[in-house]
Amino acid sequence: NAGVMQNPRHLVRRRGQEARLRCSPMKGHSHVYWYRQLPEEGLKFMVYLQKENIIDESGMPKERFSAEFPKEGPSILRIQQVVRGDSAAYFCASSGQTYEQYFGPGTRLTVT
Amino acid sequence: SQQGEEDPQALSIQEGENATMNCSYKTSINNLQWYRQNSGRGLVHLILIRSNEREKHSGRLRVTLDTSKKSSSLLITASRAADTASYFCATVNISGTYKYIFGTGTRLKVLA
Numbered sequence: 001n002a003g004v005m006q007n008p009r010h011l012v013r014r015r016g017q018e019a020r021l022r023c024s025p026m027k028g029h030s031h032v033y034w035y036r037q038l039p040e041e042g043l044k045f046m047v048y049l050q051k052e053n054i055i056d057e058s059g060m061p062k063e064r065f066s067a068e069f070p071k072e073g074p075s076i077l078r079i080q081q082v083v084r085g086d087s088a089a090y091f092c093a094s095s096g097q098t099y100e101q102y103f104g105p106g107t108r109l110t111v112t
Numbered sequence: 113s114q115q116g117e118e119d120p121q122a123l124s125i126q127e128g129e130n131a132t133m134n135c136s137y138k139t140s141i142n143n144l145q146w147y148r149q150n151s152g153r154g155l156v157h158l159i160l161i162r163s164n165e166r167e168k169h170s171g172r173l174r175v176t177l178d179t180s181k182k183s184s185s186l187l188i189t190a191s192r193a194a195d196t197a198s199y200f201c202a203t204v205n206i207s208g209t210y211k212y213i214f215g216t217g218t219r220l221k222v223l224a
Contacts, residue, residue: 033211042200042214043155056209091155099210105154 002027004094004104005074012110019079019086021107025094032075033101034067037089049075082111116201116215124221131188133218135201136181142204144177145212146186148197155200158186193224 005024013019025032030051035043036059048056049069060067064082069075079086089108093101116137125131137144146158161168161177161184168175174187188195198219202212 031210035212035214042216043202043212045211045213048209048211056211059211093212095210099204100160101210101212103155103157108152 004092004102006090006092006104006107008107009105010108010110012112013082014112015083016081019082019109019111021077021079021090021092021109022074023077023092023094023104024074025092026096026102029094029096029102031095031099032069033093033095034075034077035091035093037091037106039088043091046077079109082109084111087111116203116213118199118201118215118218120218121216122219122221124223125191127191127193127222127224129191131191131195131220131222133186133199133220135184135186135215137184137201137203137213137215138182139203139205139213141179142210144175144184144204145202146173146175146184147200147202149200149217150197158199188220191220191222193222196220196222 007022032049034046037043045059047060047067052071064080066078087110089106091106092104095101119134141163143162145160147155149155159170159175161175172189177184198217200217201215
């Protein structure tokens with residue numbers, strides 16, 4: 001049973017470009033969480049999704065950030081018009097009915 | 113901010129010594145987990161302790177939980193250079209969307 005997959009593992013974008021981060025949950029999991037980790041800090045919750053629904057987006061910046069988890073395919077975290085402050089590691093986690101989360105390896109976004 | 117805090121922020125010890133790090137949190141929890149993160153890498157789950165447990169062991173790790181003080185400690189005995197990493201606690205609230213609230217982390221350095 002493959003773990004949580006994230007791609008790309010590293011992403012470099014210039015200021016103003018769009019970044020798309022993908023997360024494939026573990027097989028059988030229908031809950032996805034996204035977290036952001038700034039350098040030298042802990043992870044901070046961004047958004048919690050179930051298939052086709054955003055359940056809790058209390059940690060999402062109000063502008064430029066969006067997330068989706070379609071019926072088919074991976075969950076996508078989209079950052080429009082990236083700025084240097086968006087440079088961070090973005091982790092995805094998935095869970096099944098027990099709500100115990102399993103983390104992916106992360107995507108490291110660098111904005112130049 | 114709901115984020116918990118680890119103490120100390122950084123710790124440097126000699127190989128063979130014990131390392132103790134503490135975590136404080138703010139809300140009532142369902143469980144508390146400890147993770148390790150090597151520099152620039154993903155999270156490694158170490159141990160989970162439920163709110164009705166007071167102490168748990170796993171190999172060289174010992175975790176305690178005091179819900180009345182809203183605090184937990186992680187003890188690593190007989191430390192090794194390979195234990196050099198950042199250590200984070202994460203709590204899950206008893207109500208809400210089961211998002212994890214991470215602490216700020218303790219950066220442990222074990223000198224050979």
